[in-house]
Amino acid sequence: MKYIFPMAAVIALVLIAWIGSKIPGMQYLFGVVVPYAAIATFVIGFCYRVVQWAKSPVPFRIPTTCGQGYTLPWIKYDKLEAPVNTSQVVARMFLEIVLFRSLWRNTKAEIHDGPKLTYESSKWLWLFGILFHYSFLTIVLRHLRLFLDPVPGFVLAVEFMDSILQIGAPTMYLTDVTIVLGLLLLFGRRLVNRQVKYISLANDYFPLFLIFGIAVSGILMRFYIRTDVDIISIKRLAVGLATFQPAILTDISSIFYIHLFLVSTLLAYFPYSKLMHMGGVFLSPTRNLPNNSRMVRHINPWNPDIRPHSYAGYEDEFREFMVENDIPVEKGLPENSGE
Amino acid sequence: MYDSGKIIPGLIIFVLIVTFPIWFNHGVAADPPKAELPKDKKQCVLPLSEIRPNHMKTLNQWRDEVLRTEDRSFFSVEGTMYQKSLQNACMQCHVSKKKFCDVCHTYAAVTPYCWDCHLEPVEEATKEDVN
Numbered sequence: 001m002k003y004i005f006p007m008a009a010v011i012a013l014v015l016i017a018w019i020g021s022k023i024p025g026m027q028y029l030f031g032v033v034v035p036y037a038a039i040a041t042f043v044i045g046f047c048y049r050v051v052q053w054a055k056s057p058v059p060f061r062i063p064t065t066c067g068q069g070y071t072l073p074w075i076k077y078d079k080l081e082a083p084v085n086t087s088q089v090v091a092r093m094f095l096e097i098v099l100f101r102s103l104w105r106n107t108k109a110e111i112h113d114g115p116k117l118t119y120e121s122s123k124w125l126w127l128f129g130i131l132f133h134y135s136f137l138t139i140v141l142r143h144l145r146l147f148l149d150p151v152p153g154f155v156l157a158v159e160f161m162d163s164i165l166q167i168g169a170p171t172m173y174l175t176d177v178t179i180v181l182g183l184l185l186l187f188g189r190r191l192v193n194r195q196v197k198y199i200s201l202a203n204d205y206f207p208l209f210l211i212f213g214i215a216v217s218g219i220l221m222r223f224y225i226r227t228d229v230d231i232i233s234i235k236r237l238a239v240g241l242a243t244f245q246p247a248i249l250t251d252i253s254s255i256f257y258i259h260l261f262l263v264s265t266l267l268a269y270f271p272y273s274k275l276m277h278m279g280g281v282f283l284s285p286t287r288n289l290p291n292n293s294r295m296v297r298h299i300n301p302w303n304p305d306i307r308p309h310s311y312a313g314y315e316d317e318f319r320e321f322m323v324e325n326d327i328p329v330e331k332g333l334p335e336n337s338g339e
Numbered sequence: 340m341y342d343s344g345k346i347i348p349g350l351i352i353f354v355l356i357v358t359f360p361i362w363f364n365h366g367v368a369a370d371p372p373k374a375e376l377p378k379d380k381k382q383c384v385l386p387l388s389e390i391r392p393n394h395m396k397t398l399n400q401w402r403d404e405v406l407r408t409e410d411r412s413f414f415s416v417e418g419t420m421y422q423k424s425l426q427n428a429c430m431q432c433h434v435s436k437k438k439f440c441d442v443c444h445t446y447a448a449v450t451p452y453c454w455d456c457h458l459e460p461v462e463e464a465t466k467e468d469v470n
Contacts, residue, residue, distance in 0.1 A: 051346070
């Protein structure tokens with residue numbers, strides 16, 4: 001039931017934009033002010049979070065090694081799972097970020113009669129994750145056609161590939177299907193898998209519903225509720241936002257403002273949420289540190305500055321008190337002391 | 340801050356990517372182009388509020404009806420009869436692809452595949468084309 005509140009929140013956001021954009025004069029707020037505030041929050045908040053993370057010391061190497069570590073030169077070691085130098089770490093990070101390699105290792109534990117515990121490979125999360133993330137990336141790149149004038153070739157190429165099936169007009173996008181599928185599967189996973197359901201919180205459901213709302217409003221706007229969706233005015237507004245000369249030329253449909261408001265919410269919410277894994281994946285010390293704790297001396301950054309204190313120095317400091325209390329000393333008091 | 344040698348370049352790359360539209364556009368938001376409308380005709384197949392957002396759906400539907408059921412039924416606009424056809428209806432008034440279709444399609448980066456099969460109407464070569 002933890003998904004009720006985030007779902008209600010997304011519905012409330014839709015209603016705010018829907019009703020708000022109908023009020024005369026409010027189009028500027030929803031079309032210009034809110035998007036600017038959102039993107040500023042996104043960029044500043046993102047950098048702030050990363051700087052905060054960078055301020056936390058990492059006292060020792062904590063890479064998660066999942067293979068033979070480096071020992072002796074003639075023993076083969078796993079360069080990707082237990083990297084010892086920068087290039088191996090870069091290769092490991094690249095595969096992690098681009099292919100979500102650690103999710104590929106996901107397992108499912110089950111107890112059978114006996115009782116007997118079994119572990120089984122479970123690649124569903126990897127599949128749903130990769131489906132969602134690549135769809136999202138493609139959609140973001142595709143949207144650049146509305147922000148860039150003239151439109152560069154790579155955006156046209158993405159656009160071409162995404163609508164390559166040439167179904168209907170306006171042509172159906174492959175990623176519209178895959179992102180909705182990916183979101184439904186990621187949401188379904190939180191409902192069906194008992195362990196995942198137990199640990200799922202409102203802030204796990206909210207981004208799912210929010211992005212689902214964005215995808216659905218976008219699909220409705222492109223294919224179904226086309227009245228007053230004038231792509232030329234919309235592009236003028238988007239280019240205007242990117243050049244700080246925003247202008248809303250004609251009345252644009254509420255569905256556009258709903259879509260834009262949900263995207264603004266996503267951007268503003270981003271730095272405060274688990275979505276920061278976008279930056280965090282680069283900074284996760286269990287992945288980006290080389291497994292070289294036996295090769296390089298790592299000094300704890302918060303160690304206090306403790307000077308060596310020899311026994312001779314100690315005796316020099318406390319000799320008088322030691323002699324007074326009959327504690328044996330290696331070197332007696334100087335002759336004329338105490339006079 | 341630790342590892343500032345990696346964090347700061349990383350953040351700079353992030354900000355550059357996010358602000359890509361700002362520096363790509365060189366701060367210029369050109370006025371959107373206007374398609375050239377036929378001078379002597381006032382009435383389109385559908386009212387403007389419908390034809391503008393939905394012309395691609397209409398054309399797609401016409402194509403399917405003509406090709407699959409051979410339904411080329413005629414209809415009348417301002418007393419002139421037209422058949423369901425891109426070239427024999429739409430392009431009769433909107434004579435120039437370059438000055439009508441392409442104007443918005445290029446601006447919005449839409450590449451309809453009409454012209455994979457249809458022939459572009461022959462237009463007088465402009466100086467730019469000749470050169």
